[in-house]
Amino acid sequence: MERKELRGNKASYQIQTRLGVGGFGQTWKATIISIEESDHWLVEPGPPQDSLVVVKWANLRPQYSADENRRFLQDVNSAINSELAALNLLGSLKCVARVYDYGHINLTLSDGSPQAAIFLVEEFLDGTRFDNHLMINFGFDLVDACTFTGIGDSDIFLWYAAMLSNAIRDIHHRGVIHGDIWPENIMVMGQDDLRFFDLGASAFRDTSFLRPQFLDKQRSDSYCAPERRLGERHGRRSDIYSLGGLFYYMATGKEPPAPIPDIDQLKNSVVSGIESANRQLFISNCGVADVIARCLRYNKDQRIRDADALLNELRLFSFPDSRGNAQDHTVQDCVNCLLRVSLP
Numbered sequence: 191m192e193r194k195e196l197r198g199n200k201a202s203y204q205i206q207t208r209l210g211v212g213g214f215g216q217t218w219k220a221t222i223i224s225i226e227e228s229d230h231w232l233v234e235p236g237p238p239q240d241s242l243v244v245v246k247w248a249n250l251r252p253q254y255s256a257d258e259n260r261r262f263l264q265d266v267n268s269a270i271n272s273e274l275a276a277l278n279l280l281g282s283l284k285c286v287a288r289v290y291d292y293g294h295i296n297l298t299l300s301d302g303s304p305q306a307a308i309f310l311v312e313e314f315l316d317g318t319r320f321d322n323h324l325m326i327n328f329g330f331d332l333v334d335a336c337t338f339t340g341i342g343d344s345d346i347f348l349w350y351a352a353m354l355s356n357a358i359r360d361i362h363h364r365g366v367i368h369g370d371i372w373p374e375n376i377m378v379m380g381q382d383d384l385r386f387f388d389l390g391a392s393a394f395r396d397t398s399f400l401r402p403q404f405l406d407k408q409r410s411d412s413y414c415a416p417e418r419r420l421g422e423r424h425g426r427r428s429d430i431y432s433l434g435g436l437f438y439y440m441a442t443g444k445e446p447p448a449p450i451p452d453i454d455q456l457k458n459s460v461v462s463g464i465e466s467a468n469r470q471l472f473i474s475n476c477g478v479a480d481v482i483a484r485c486l487r488y489n490k491d492q493r494i495r496d497a498d499a500l501l502n503e504l505r506l507f508s509f510p511d512s513r514g515n516a517q518d519h520t521v522q523d524c525v526n527c528l529l530r531v532s533l534p
Contacts, residue, residue, distance in 0.1 A: 195223065196220070196245065196293060196295055196309060197293055198291040198292060198293030198309070198311055199226075199229055199291055199292060199293055200225065200226055200229045200230065200231050200232075200236065200290070200291045201222050201223075201224060201225045201226060201236075201239075201290075201291055201311075202222070202223050202224045203220040203221065203222060203223065203243065203245055203311065204220055204221045204223045205218050205219075205220050205245065206218065206219045206220055206221060207219050209244065211249070215246050215247060215248050215249055216246065216247065216249055217244055217245070217246040218244070218245045218246070219242060219243075219244060219245075219314065220242070220243050220244070220245045220311075221240060221241070221242060221243070222237060222238070222239050222240060222241050222243060223239070223240075224239065225238075225239055231290050231291060232274065232277055232278050232281075232288075232289055232290055232291060232292070233277070233278050233280070233281035233288045233289065233290055234281065236290050236291075237290060237313070241314070242314040242316075243290065243311050243312065243313065243314050244287075244311070244312040244313070244314050244315075244387075245309050245310070245311055245312075246309065246310050246312065246388075247295055247297075247307050247308065247309040247310070248262075248263060248266045248307055248308075250263075250297055250299070252300065255300065256299035256300045256301040256303060259299055259300070259305070260299060260305050263297065263305050263306070263307045266307065266308065267306070267307065267308045270292070270308045270310070271308070274289075274292060276364075276365060276366045277289045277366070277389060279364040279365060279366060280361065280364055280366055280389065283357075283360050283361065283364070284383070284385075285356075285357035285360055285361070285384065285385060285386060286357070286361060286385060286386050286387065286389055287312050287313040287315050287377070287385055287386070287387035287388075287389070288312065288313040289310055289311070289312050289313075289389060290311050290312065290313065291310075291311035292308055292309065292310050292311060293308070293309055293311075294306045294307065294308060294309070295307055295309050312387060312388075313387075315377040315379065315385055315387060316379075317377040317378050317379040317380075317385070318377065318378045319373070319374055319376070319377060319378075320373045320374070320376035320377065320378055320384070321338075321373035321374055321439075323378040324338050324341070324373070324440065324443075325337075325338045328340070328341050328342070337443065338443040339442065339443040339467045339468050340440065340441045340442045340443050340464070340467055340468030340471055341440055341441065341468075341471065342468060342470035342471050343470075343471075343474075344471055344474045344475035344478060345508075347440060347441065347471060347475075347478060348475075348478070348504055348507070348508050350384075350440060351437055351440070351481075351504055352501060352504050352505075353382070353384050354376070354384060354433060354436065355433065355497050355500045355501050355504060356497075356501065357384060357386055358371070358386075358429055358433060358497045359496075359497030359498055359500075359501065361386070361389075362426050362429070362496065362497055366389065367424055367425060367426065367428065367429055368386060368388075368389055368429050368432075369389075369418075369424050369428070369429070370388050370389075370432075371386070371413060371429060371432035371433060371435075371436055372412075372413040372432065372435065372436060372439075373436060373439055375387055375388045376436075412435060412445040412446050412448070413431075413432045413435040413436065413445075413446065414428075414431075414432065415427070415428040415431035415432065415449075415490065416431075416449040416488050416490075417490055419449075425490075426495075426496050426497070427490040427491075427493050427495065427496070428490065429497075430485050430493050430494055430495075430496065430497070430500060431485060431486060431487075431490070431493060433485055433497075433500065434446065434481075434482050434483075434484075434485025434486040434493075435485075435486065437478075437481065437482045437485065438460065438463070438464075438482050438486070441463075441464045441467070441468055441471055441478060441479075441482065442463050442464055442467035442468055443467060443468075444463065444467060446486060447459045447460070447463065447486075449486075449488050450486075450488060451488040451489075453483075453487060453492070456483055456486060456487065456488070457479075457480075457483045460479050460482050460483040460486065461476075461479045461483075464478070464479050464482075475507060477506070477507025478507065480503075480507070481494075481500070481503050481504060481507060484503070485500070
């Protein structure tokens with residue numbers, strides 16, 4: 191893409207370098223080159239001129255017709271418009287990247303005609319992406335490579351899980367659903383400072399699920415709740431499912447398992463996954479596996495109901511007497527532990 195200028199409702203932006211591209215959208219680093227004094231940022235106070243920001247918009251699907259892509263972008267625009275009003279509710283939260291502005295960019299369809307797509311302007315976070323943070327701090331070196339197989343210390347695991355759950359609780363208490371939680375959408379800015387971003391951009395993904403022909407296989411699909419994959423509207427429990435997938439990644443270094451309708455099979459899958467990848471965590475606190483399994487339940491009505499309840503679960507399994515010695519725990523012991531604990 192050539193360097194170009196985009197004009198939003200509040201400011202104009204000079205596109206610089208591409209930060210990433212996936213099956214649903216693309217993200218660019220940009221600089222604010224001018225600000226309209228007559229309009230307002232979505233979240234006040236806004237950034238000053240010359241600040242770095244992140245600009246993102248939906249991807250076209252080159253393998254599909256111009257009419258299909260036109261309908262897709264129209265659906266995305268409608269979904270984003272419905273979410274913009276909610277995003278200013280998050281302006282006071284430290285745990286999220288602020289969405290400051292939006293505008294329209296003309297994308298060229300395969301028949302040569304232009305189609306307007308909404309772009310979002312988000313706070314630029316100069317930190318370390320969560321998956322890289324875990325690799326740096328908890329990974330280990332192999333021959334010419336580094337690998338991450340999970341956080342071994344259950345106290346540290348629960349500390350991260352509580353921070354993430356607290357952030358999602360605060361977002362939900364503002365009446366907003368994140369909708370796109372996975373390791374690459376979290377930035378570590380410093381100790382005790384985790385930031386969620388891509389709020390609002392989940393509209394790209396939701397529209398794709400409503401039009402299955404636009405779906406491309408992408409890693410972050412693994413973190414999406416089953417109801418979202420079926421094109422249903424997402425809610426708080428969809429974010430709880432995604433948090434469960436994130437916790438599974440923190441415990442194993444692997445993507446969460448595909449949705450499993452049978453509760454007992456799901457529990458066994460989570461337990462065996464943690465036991466094989468990260469035995470140190472597995473033997474120290476089987477409650478970790480229990481929390482993950484109940485976040486990942488296929489039926490949303492059977493999941494942990496919200497972030498407040500999830501925090502209570504994490505506190506329950508943080509108690510020292512919830513642990514055992516390494517020689518005391520087998521796979522079957524932890525499966526039995528899981529089967530005994532039920533949601534209220």
